[in-house]
Amino acid sequence: MRIFFTHLNYFIILVISCFFFFITPSTSLDTLTGTQILTTNQTLLSKNQTFALGFFRGSNTNYYLGIWYNNINPQTIVWVANRDNPVDNSTGYLKIGDNGNFVLLNSSGNPAWSSNQTSAKNPVLQLLDTGNLVLKDSSDKTNNNYLWQSFDYPTDTVLPGMKIGWNLDTGTEKHLTSWKVTGEDPSSGDFTIKLDYHGLPEAFLRKNQTIIFRTGPWNGEGYSGIPAMKDNIDGLKFNFTYDEHSVLYSFSITEPSLLPRIILTSDTDGEFQRYMWIQGSWNKFWYQPADQCDYYRQCGPYGVCDENASPICKCMQGFRPKNQEAWNLRDGSDGCVRNTALNCSTDKFLHLEHTKLPETSSVFMNKSMTLDECGSLCKRNCSCTAYANIDIRNGGSGCVMWLGQLVDMRVYSTDGQDLYVRLAAADIGSTSSNKNHRVVQAVGITLSALVLVLGLVAICYLMKKSKQRSRAAIPGFVRRSHDWIMNEVVFSRKHLRDERNMDDLELPMFDFDTLTMATNNFSQDNKLGEGGFGRVYRGRLIEGQEIAVKRLSKKSGQGNEEFKNEVKLIVKLQHQNLVRLLGCCIEKDEKMLVYEYLENRGLDSILFGSIVYFNIFFFLIMIYICFTLILSLYVLIITNVADKSKRPLLDWERRFNIIYGIAKGLLYLHQDSRYRIIHRDLKTSNILLDNEMNPKISDFGIARIFDKNQMQAKTLRIVGTYGYMSPEYAMDGNFSIKSDVFSFGVMVLEIITGKKNREFYSDNNELNLLGNVWRHWHEGTALTLLDPSIGNSYTEAEVVRCIHIGLLCVQEHAEDRPTMSSVILMLSSETPSLPNPKTPGFSIKKNHPKTESSSSSVNQVTVTMLDAR
Structure with a gap:
């Protein structure tokens, strides 16, 4: 009996030793063999430790087998094996089964999930650096002959190399299904995105069986309904295969260090999103659906x-x-x-x-x-x-x-x-007939006008010849040789890179002579206005393109930083409601920015009536009396008039479109661009209008870049314009996206009323525009504030709604103001319920100067400097 127990003890020790051998931690390995198991506290790591395979807990006590990025925090899961069959406690484990597949067992030893049946003799499970989990035969020396792979069974994420679509030979499909609750419950959610191979293939985003969004067909460069998806952009290459065997979409990376992913979320109506890991955070590059x-x-x-x-x-x-x-x-x-x-x-x-x-x-x-x-x-x-x-x-x-x-x-x-x-x-x-009729009318009017002004043509011609002779005498204006100009351009690029630390910009360079010719030697006749650190001139390039040139003043001490800041920001921002930068010029002591020219100038010039300058020519012909020669004389008179001739064009529909366009541009700056941008000087003079009255945000000279996770910052140098600055910024130097929201709210109320916040005071001389709107809002007479030039072409409910939104944006405390995404939703929705606004900031008249510091609004860019408090 004693011998029997001795042998039994040896047997138990041997079993325990074998058990610990089988569960040897595999944290340093990328493979799992048939003699090993993976428990809930162990992981497999890919060869370069990019991805990890292991167990994670959902929002409840259930355990799931998944793959995530190993060195990214917070944990970002890209694949889940048993999303609809979780293990109920921590005693579950993964192993390779007797049939050559691998199986996930629960605490009772019963299969909770398994891969397909295989016939491998020596199966091993390996986690690749692509994030693909593969089952293969260890005796098979080929690198891609997999018996099973996780890339064939995607969940909510597409990784580089993963294919979504149909194998038409086998009739099998791969598609994305959202989590039940993004980031919390990985079980199958309500949203799917699937490729439809019938007709011309395209993908559909559905909530259950209801179609939410359609990508449009593949056009060779990307899906026609996702303009942001462009091949070879941001280090990605998109692929689409369509033949008799398969219809498959995938993407690859051109830089091995990149970590991109495309996911399907369960948020709101479901979103198809692309992210890139940059500088410690996931940056959203595009998402669909993106607008209404x-x-x-x-x-x-x-x-x-x-x-x-x-x-x-x-x-x-x-x-x-x-x-x-x-x-x-x-x-x-x-x-x-x-x-x-x-x-x-x-x-x-x-x-x-x-x-x-x-x-x-x-x-x-x-x-x-x-x-x-x-x-x-x-x-x-x-x-x-x-x-x-x-x-x-x-x-x-x-x-x-x-x-x-x-x-x-x-x-x-x-x-x-x-x-x-x-x-x-x-x-x-x-x-076509209507167009021809309009053309005939235009020709007739033009010929009539030509007859009326024929007498002035001779004078204009003589003036032009006189100016050309004057310019020819200016030193340095003579056209330089082609080789010399090219040397200057090369030097300017090097100067821009080495001295200005702006080597990451792909920006066209203009030489000084080109801009001199385009602006007629920066003629006063072409001057559009003057800002805080320079003048803006209208010009025309040789090829006919009209431009606006901002020339940095040589005496401006504040302009260098604003110049660099604006170039860095605006060259990286592309949106239909942001002004477009065409290039820059840095030669000798000159620094210039070249913009698209917008015909209707600043919103303020139409909305309020700004000062414009024009020439009135008088050609006086003296009658020949008593053998006296004919005398010719013209008098140049500079007259100030309010340019309100276009104001009736701003009917309610156009004003609403301007408000909505500004909101979309701000949403892009705050949320959808690569960087979070705080403008800090939003005002009507920095909203430019093209020939169709579409708004474009300009002047990024004092804008600031935020990290995606950064919410606010503080400065001791207060810059901006009184009347548009939020209270927390003007008083304490604290600024955030809510500072821009305040400025947006001021503009909304100015656009509706046609009055400036800084120049309007009620009869009792105590309330500015914000305070006056607030008083009328409480009295139920807000519609009486509507600009009379709008006429009757408006919807009362829409006007009241916009006033309501404007008041929500100018509330005194930043935390009470909505974000721009909420503003877009409120503008595009007809739901009547909006939160009640609280008291606006700066609704009482302040003892500050009535003029705008040291600069005035111009066609393109204004930087208004104020002393810090």
Whole structure:
């Protein structure tokens, strides 16, 4: 008996030893063999320790097997094995099963989840540096002959090299499914994004079975409905395979150090997002749906969504709203109908540019046809309603034809592609006739005006010749040789890199002579205005492009930093509501910025009436009396007048569009750009208007860059403009995104009332504009503040709503003000419930100067300096 117990003890010790051998921690290994297990407190690490495989806990006590980035905090999970079959406690473990697959066992030893059955003789599980978990035969020396891989079973994340779509040979599909609650519950959520291979393939974002967003078809460069997805941008290369065997989307990286990911979230209506790990945080580069026009069938059949319009839905030429009453209420879901019935033999095609192609699930396509062949085929087929190229690269190729209604279309300002829509000849012809009639009218008016001003042409010609002779005598103005100029450009680039620490910019350089010629030697006649550290001139390049040139004053001590700051910021920002920087010039002691020229100048010049300068020429011809020669004389008179001639053009619809456009530009700066930008000098003179009255934010000379996680900062140097500065910034130097929100609110109230906050006081001389609006709001008479020049073309509810939003933005305490994303939602929503505003900041008259410090508003950029308090 004693011998028996001795042998039993040895046996127990041997079993325990073997057990500890099998569960040897694998934290330094990337593989799991058939003799090992992985418990809930152990991990596998990829070879370069980029990814980790292990167990994590959800929002409850359940355990999940997943893959995450090893060195990123907070934990970012990219794949979950048992998302719908969690292990209920910490005693679960992973092992390779007897059938060659690997299996996850719960505390009872029963399988909670397993991979597919395999027939490997010596299976091993390996975690690769791509984030792919693979099962392979250890005796197989090939590197990619996997028996099973996690990349074939994605959850909510796409990593470089992972493919989403269909294998048409096997009928298997890979798609994304959101978490139940993003970051908390990894079980399958309500949102999916799947590729539809019928017709011309495109992806659909759904909530359960309801389509939320459509990517548009692949056009060779990216999905036509995701303009931000561009090939070879930010170190990424996008791939799309479409043939008889498969329809697959993937992306790869051109720089091994990059860590990008694309995820499907369960937030709000679900979002398809792309992130990049940069300097210790995840930066969101784009997301869909990004605006109201991204939502599926927003404007119904034949309706076109335009985010820059108000209302956003419009009918194409030749169409009218199907439900005019709903259309007037900004509900475009019923779409549009034709004005004129089609006649196959005489129909023509309307050319639409920058379009997101209509839904392509049921279309005809031919990859080898040209666009002309496609148009001819569509013309002959009476059922064809539109056609376009499949691939837009290299001038376009392939043919896609729609044989039914056109749905889910939108237009962009620059991206998208061409679409040709079938119209009745009468609808196209009538438009052409109207255009011709307008052309004839324009020609007639021009000829009449030419006759009236013919007498002044001679004077202008003589003045021009005189100025040219004067310029020719100016030293240094003589045109330099081509080689000398090129040397100067090279030197300027080096000077910009070495002396200004701006080597990361891809910005065109203009030489001084080019800008001198473009601005007529910086003539006073071309001067648009003068700002805090320079003058702005209008110019025209040799190729005909109009520009605005801001010339830094040589005597300005404050301009260098603002100059560098503005170049660094604006060259990296691209948005339809931000002014576009075309280039710069640094030669000798000159520093200049070159912008796009915006015809309608600053918003303030139209809204309030600003000072403009013009020349009145008088040509006095003295009568020949008593043998006296004819005398010619012109008098140059500089007259100050209020440029209010365009003010009636600012009807309510345009003013609302300006408010909405400014809000979108600010949202881009605060949230959607690569950097969080605080402008710090938002005012109506820094809102420029193009020829269609679209607003563009300008003047980034004193803007500040925030980290994505940074909420506020403090400065001892207060810069900005009284009347627009938030209380916490003006008094204590604290600024944040809420500082810009305050300035935005002031502008909203100024746009509505047509009055300046800093120059308006009520009869009792105690309230400024904010205080006056606040008083009328409480008295229920806010509509009496509306600018009379608007007339009757407004909706009372919309005006009151905008005043309400303006008051919410100018509340005294920063934490009470909404973010710009909330403002966009409030502007685009007709939900009546908004929070009640609190007392605005600076609603009582202050004893400060009434003039704007040391600078005045100009066409392009103004920096207004104030002394620190």
